[in-house]
Amino acid sequence: MTQDELFKVLVAHCKEYGFIFPSSEIYDGLAAVYDYGQMGVELKNNIKQYWWNAMTRLNENIVGIDSCIFMHPRIWEASGHVSAFNDPLIDNKDSKKRYRADVLIEDYLGKIEEKIAKEVAKGRKRFGDSFDEAQFRATNPNVLREQAKYDEVHNRYVKAEQASDFAEYRQIIIDCGIVCPISGTCNWTDVRQFNLMFSTSIGSTSEGANTIYLRPETAQGIFVNYLNVQKTGRMKIPFGIAQIGKAFRNEIVARQFIFRMREFEQMEMQFFIKPGTELEWFKNWKEKRMAWHVNLGMGAENYRFHDHEKLAHYANAATDIEFQFPFGFKELEGIHSRTDFDLGNHQKFSGKKIQYFDPETGESFVPYVIETSIGVDRTVLAVLSHAYKEEKLENGETRVVLSIPPALAPVKAAVLPLVKKDGLPEVAQQIMDDLKYDFNCQYDEKDSIGKRYRRQDAIGTPYCITVDHDTLEDHCVTVRDRDTMTQERIPIAELRSLIDKKVNLNNLLRNL
Ligand code: ATP
Numbered sequence: 001m002t003q004d005e006l007f008k009v010l011v012a013h014c015k016e017y018g019f020i021f022p023s024s025e026i027y028d029g030l031a032a033v034y035d036y037g038q039m040g041v042e043l044k045n046n047i048k049q050y051w052w053n054a055m056t057r058l059n060e061n062i063v064g065i066d067s068c069i070f071m072h073p074r075i076w077e078a079s080g081h082v083s084a085f086n087d088p089l090i091d092n093k094d095s096k097k098r099y100r101a102d103v104l105i106e107d108y109l110g111k112i113e114e115k116i117a118k119e120v121a122k123g124r125k126r127f128g129d130s131f132d133e134a135q136f137r138a139t140n141p142n143v144l145r146e147q148a149k150y151d152e153v154h155n156r157y158v159k160a161e162q163a164s165d166f167a168e169y170r171q172i173i174i175d176c177g178i179v180c181p182i183s184g185t186c187n188w189t190d191v192r193q194f195n196l197m198f199s200t201s202i203g204s205t206s207e208g209a210n211t212i213y214l215r216p217e218t219a220q221g222i223f224v225n226y227l228n229v230q231k232t233g234r235m236k237i238p239f240g241i242a243q244i245g246k247a248f249r250n251e252i253v254a255r256q257f258i259f260r261m262r263e264f265e266q267m268e269m270q271f272f273i274k275p276g277t278e279l280e281w282f283k284n285w286k287e288k289r290m291a292w293h294v295n296l297g298m299g300a301e302n303y304r305f306h307d308h309e310k311l312a313h314y315a316n317a318a319t320d321i322e323f324q325f326p327f328g329f330k331e332l333e334g335i336h337s338r339t340d341f342d343l344g345n346h347q348k349f350s351g352k353k354i355q356y357f358d359p360e361t362g363e364s365f366v367p368y369v370i371e372t373s374i375g376v377d378r379t380v381l382a383v384l385s386h387a388y389k390e391e392k393l394e395n396g397e398t399r400v401v402l403s404i405p406p407a408l409a410p411v412k413a414a415v416l417p418l419v420k421k422d423g424l425p426e427v428a429q430q431i432m433d434d435l436k437y438d439f440n441c442q443y444d445e446k447d448s449i450g451k452r453y454r455r456q457d458a459i460g461t462p463y464c465i466t467v468d469h470d471t472l473e474d475h476c477v478t479v480r481d482r483d484t485m486t487q488e489r490i491p492i493a494e495l496r497s498l499i500d501k502k503v504n505l506n507n508l509l510r511n512l
Pocket of ligand 1: 249260264265373378
């Protein structure tokens with residue numbers, strides 16, 4: 001299966017098993033808006049819990065808040081979103097399809113990178129242990145040719161980005177022969193800027209304005225509550241404020257399922273520090289956030305940092321944590337050193353003093369900020385796309401299994417009476433009643449045991465517990481492991497501790 005096919009299969013699987021549905025489906029859907037079903041919401045909640053506890057419980061100096069989606073419209077002027085939260089868009093005149101010009105160029109560069117990586121992989125195979133990658137890259141004619149092409153386009157792109165030169169974006173697209181995937185032509189319009197914020201109206205604000213925005217990020221709710229939290233929580237710098245919540249962006253090119261949605265959820269943490277210490281803290285948070293991801297056990301090789309070459313005017317360091325999705329390495333989380341841009345601007349726009357008084361030095365200053373910002377939905381997609389597997393079994397059948405990290409799995413254990421009679425359902429129900437306070441469990445008595453195993457594999461349940469006739473005598477059950485499919489007979493009394501060992505979120509947190 002190609003990665004493209006795998007992705008389509010995954011989208012269908014998510015719908016079939018109650019993870020993710022297209023929004024408003026009976027009305028033919030609403031583009032780039034998705035609903036989470038009965039399995040999806042559990043997975044999503046577990047991811048949020050892992051993040052929330054890692055931030056607020058494991059760090060004594062980080063607290064959480066929950067601010068509103070509606071905020072005073074001046075906030076979005078202060079933050080720069082009204083004037084600068086734009087995407088550069090380009091239309092193909094033949095297909096009438098709209099694209100982000102920057103994404104077209106980045107995808108083109110990504111393809112060159114892939115070609116180079118393939119050449120290097122070929123070299124590694126050919127030369128085996130004696131392979132010297134640096135030397136290969138410096139001498140192989142195919143790599144050199146592709147690298148030169150990459151460097152040329154990349155340099156032009158970075159310059160155009162820095163100068164916000166959109167005519168040059170278009171020229172790069174034309175010079176590289178980048179065509180519309182639908183029409184196959186290079187017949188492009190000019191590049192135009194498009195603001196991504198959704199607006200709506202409210203009774204009125206203190207200034208009489210009635211246009212307000214749906215927040216395009218959760219971060220500003222943290223900045224405007226900086227003083228409230230610092231004072232009421234008696235927080236001492238360095239300290240952080242964490243928040244999970246909805247954000248809205250009128251994404252024009254909204255494909256790739258839940259990777260890019262118009263309504264999505266973010267988990268953001270702003271860490272307030274003393275000016276001058278930001279690069280040290282930036283490094284520290286880069287390491288901590290990468291460790292959080294890798295700790296899920298989905299393979300360190302599937303993550304990488306992508307340091308930004310072009311920094312926003314207020315940032316002095318920025319990186320993305322990228323994950324290897326079925327459509328390539330793409331951003332999962334951003335880590336930014338934002339200086340005093342946000343608090344400084346809110347101070348200016350609101351006229352309120354937003355500073356920190358350091359009791360040790362007697363100084364007052366506007367704190368600097370390191371931000372970590374991760375998408376909940378992109379994490380769900382990372383987990384699901386990594387978890388989905390079609391396995392050939394010894395008997396020739398295929399099973400679809402979601403090897404979701406057990407602590408994140410929507411259902412932790414399924415309780416299955418072998419038959420629907422002879423008192424087995426009653427015992428199974430008793431086990432359910434006992435386990436349900438600790439774990440999300442499912443009871444299933446329909447169809448053959450094999451079919452029931454398959455259904456649980458397909459939603460990623462780590463354990464299946466089967467109650468059979470012997471259970472009535474020996475008070476033992478058969479426990480089947482999702483990943484190894486091995487079965488083990490254990491006393492009912494030991495079930496809780498067995499499941500707990502594997503699925504307890506605290507075990508993940510302890511590894512951090
Ligand atoms: P991209 O370049 O992919 O548009 P971004 O750099 O604009 O993303 P940020 O503003 O840094 O994204 O937002 C932080 C995180 O929020 C991203 O790393 C991503 O996980 C998530 N995110 C941003 N936009 C979307 C979206 N439209 N749908 C789902 N998640 C999103």
